[in-house]
Amino acid sequence: MGMTITEKILAKSAGKESVAPGDLINANVDIMMCHDVTTPPAISMLAEKGIDGVFDPDRVVVTPDHFQPAKDIKSAQLLKRLDTWAKRNKIKNYYPVGRAGVCHALLPEQGHIRPGEVIIGGDSHTCTYGAFGAFSTGVGSTDLAAALATGELWFKVPESMKFVLNGSLPTGVYSKDIIIAIITRIGTDGALYRAMEFVGSTIEEMSMEARMTITNMAIEAGGKSGIIAFDDTTKEYLDGRLKNDAAYDVFTSDADANYHSVEEFDIASLEPMVALPHLPSNGVTIGDCAGEVMDQAYIGSCTNGRIEDLRIAAEFMKGKKVAIRTIVVPATPAIWKQANDEGLLDIFYEADCVVSAPTCGACLGGFMGILADNEKCVSTTNRNFVGRMGHPTSGVYLASPATAAASAIEGKLVDPRKYM
Amino acid sequence: MPIAHVYKRDHVNTDEIIPARYLNTDDAAELALHCMEDLDSKFMDKASAGDVIVCGDDFGCGSSREHAVWAIQGAKLGAVIAQSFARIFYRNCINCGFYPIELPNALELINDGDEIEIDYANGVINNKTQGKEISFKPLPDFALEIINDGGLLNHIAKKV
Numbered sequence: 364m365g366m367t368i369t370e371k372i373l374a375k376s377a378g379k380e381s382v383a384p385g386d387l388i389n390a391n392v393d394i395m396m397c398h399d400v401t402t403p404p405a406i407s408m409l410a411e412k413g414i415d416g417v418f419d420p421d422r423v424v425v426t427p428d429h430f431q432p433a434k435d436i437k438s439a440q441l442l443k444r445l446d447t448w449a450k451r452n453k454i455k456n457y458y459p460v461g462r463a464g465v466c467h468a469l470l471p472e473q474g475h476i477r478p479g480e481v482i483i484g485g486d487s488h489t490c491t492y493g494a495f496g497a498f499s500t501g502v503g504s505t506d507l508a509a510a511l512a513t514g515e516l517w518f519k520v521p522e523s524m525k526f527v528l529n530g531s532l533p534t535g536v537y538s539k540d541i542i543i544a545i546i547t548r549i550g551t552d553g554a555l556y557r558a559m560e561f562v563g564s565t566i567e568e569m570s571m572e573a574r575m576t577i578t579n580m581a582i583e584a585g586g587k588s589g590i591i592a593f594d595d596t597t598k599e600y601l602d603g604r605l606k607n608d609a610a611y612d613v614f615t616s617d618a619d620a621n622y623h624s625v626e627e628f629d630i631a632s633l634e635p636m637v638a639l640p641h642l643p644s645n646g647v648t649i650g651d652c653a654g655e656v657m658d659q660a661y662i663g664s665c666t667n668g669r670i671e672d673l674r675i676a677a678e679f680m681k682g683k684k685v686a687i688r689t690i691v692v693p694a695t696p697a698i699w700k701q702a703n704d705e706g707l708l709d710i711f712y713e714a715d716c717v718v719s720a721p722t723c724g725a726c727l728g729g730f731m732g733i734l735a736d737n738e739k740c741v742s743t744t745n746r747n748f749v750g751r752m753g754h755p756t757s758g759v760y761l762a763s764p765a766t767a768a769a770s771a772i773e774g775k776l777v778d779p780r781k782y783m
Numbered sequence: 784m785p786i787a788h789v790y791k792r793d794h795v796n797t798d799e800i801i802p803a804r805y806l807n808t809d810d811a812a813e814l815a816l817h818c819m820e821d822l823d824s825k826f827m828d829k830a831s832a833g834d835v836i837v838c839g840d841d842f843g844c845g846s847s848r849e850h851a852v853w854a855i856q857g858a859k860l861g862a863v864i865a866q867s868f869a870r871i872f873y874r875n876c877i878n879c880g881f882y883p884i885e886l887p888n889a890l891e892l893i894n895d896g897d898e899i900e901i902d903y904a905n906g907v908i909n910n911k912t913q914g915k916e917i918s919f920k921p922l923p924d925f926a927l928e929i930i931n932d933g934g935l936l937n938h939i940a941k942k943v
Contacts, residue, residue, distance in 0.1 A: 401848065404849065409936075437807035440807075487845065502871065502874070503847050503849035505875065508936060552840060552869065555841070556870050582871075727803040748845060749822075750798055755821045755824075
């Protein structure tokens with residue numbers, strides 16, 4: 364029996380010839396991602412056990428992002444605990460405030476994500492890194508602490524689901540629309556415990572940025588991980604960027620690999636999608652929700668805060684004014700600078716948007732764009748649970764940067780194709 | 784006697800269990816003040832130590848924040864019984880030494896306010912109000928070992 368790409372990576376990480384779904388393995392963890400919310404508790408747990416050092420500091424990447432720059436005194440304490448620990452352990456891959464960015468945009472951009480490796484992070488959207496042909500999954504603070512101390516972690520090898528995406532993306536439709544359509548079809552627990560493997564001509568035509576939007580939201584279908592095989596696009600992105608430039612392993616799924624199920628999507632006929640409150644699986648086509656009045660637009664996050672997303676949004680806003688509060692959050696300092704160099708920040712300024720420093724900010728209801736009671740926000744983020752961006756009676760409408768930008772201009776949900 | 788607080792809901796998520804606006808602390812007692820706040824703002828007024836939350840499918844979906852488990856532990860709740868659990872929350876429970884009880888038809892077998900007693904060793908929920916004994920599938924041995932050791936870090940420390 365052949366193996367999937369996920370099974371091959373996990374077998375390698377456990378030093379085994381082969382693994383099968385359901386096997387319990389102890390995996391060697393190549394990269395551990397640490398941020399300001401879940402890592403300080405992990406540090407405290409280890410300290411209680413008399414452990415301060417980490418197994419291998421070079422495998423650890425640290426960036427504050429959720430509440431950075433500190434939004435209040437308590438967050439400042441968290442950032443301080445993270446900062447003190449990172450410095451004391453001489454973690455060279457530490458991105459303090461000023462170089463810090465939204466983790467899932469920052470780590471790939473700074474060359475920490477390598478194909479064929481096992482990556483964990485104290486954040487559910489760690490599945491993003493699967494776009495590079497890696498096994499990557501989110502964990503809680505205790506798992507993170509265990510991996511920091513030992514360099515390994517136990518996993519149950521997941522079954523894989525294959526998502527075959529064929530056809531070119533139509534005008535006005537983006538990778539965000541695809542992943543909302545997928546989650547809407549299978550539900551928020553449709554891939555529970557499983558690896559979501561994305562293949563097909565649509566994927567092959569996509570940039571790494573667009574691919575990351577898809578793997579980022581695997582967790583919104585309950586997935587343990589999302590994965591896309593390495594190809595020329597991956598290679599081009601990684602060449603000259605990797606911090607560790609030793610040869611990496613490239614795995615592909617065998618033709619006779621076993622899948623839990625296969626889901627096919629005809630992308631050429633896909634429409635722009637919006638996930639209505641309060642589940643990411645509440646997707647409808649823009650035609651079914653256009654006209655809904657919004658109070659705020661939010662363009663940013665680990666899902667859609669990359670340069671490509673800002674370019675798309677700016678294209679819509681050029682020469683126009685927004686009708687509602689619009690908050691643009693470049694996900695990393697390098698993206699912020701690139702947007703500035705390309706004149707995108709000028710466009711946002713002229714359109715009356717707020718441009719913030721890189722942060723997770725309001726995506727999770729932290730700060731920098733919190734919603735009041737009954738307010739509605741069209742957002743390029745990944746989650747729209749009750750109270751996600753603020754007051755429990757507020758509502759979040761998940762959409763692509765194009766739909767969010769077009770909607771910002773009119774103050775209501777709008778089909779972006781109207782402006783194309 | 785501990786009672787069941789039943790929410791006939793699927794996908795009760797980590798934002799409802801502990802909203803992100805409270806994640807600027809990792810103190811369990813402080814988190815407990817806001818346990819389940821965005822699902823039911825009166826929950827902590829109603830719940831007493833030892834009480835049990837009962838929900839539908841996919842309990843704990845969303846964020847990897849272990850704060851969700853700490854809030855529940857901080858509130859001194861006895862158990863969470865769900866028809867199914869989201870993956871990271873389930874794993875976090877085990878890692879924190881908190882037994883997640885999976886019961887596929889929980890919403891049919893337990894009503895809001897039922898008095899509940901749980902026998903973990905034998906995998907039995909005693910619904911005293913309805914006079915019913917309900918079996919649940921015990922956790923696999925490796926997970927039980929972690930729980931019996933008081934969580935993953937204690938488990939690892941014991942092995943080293």
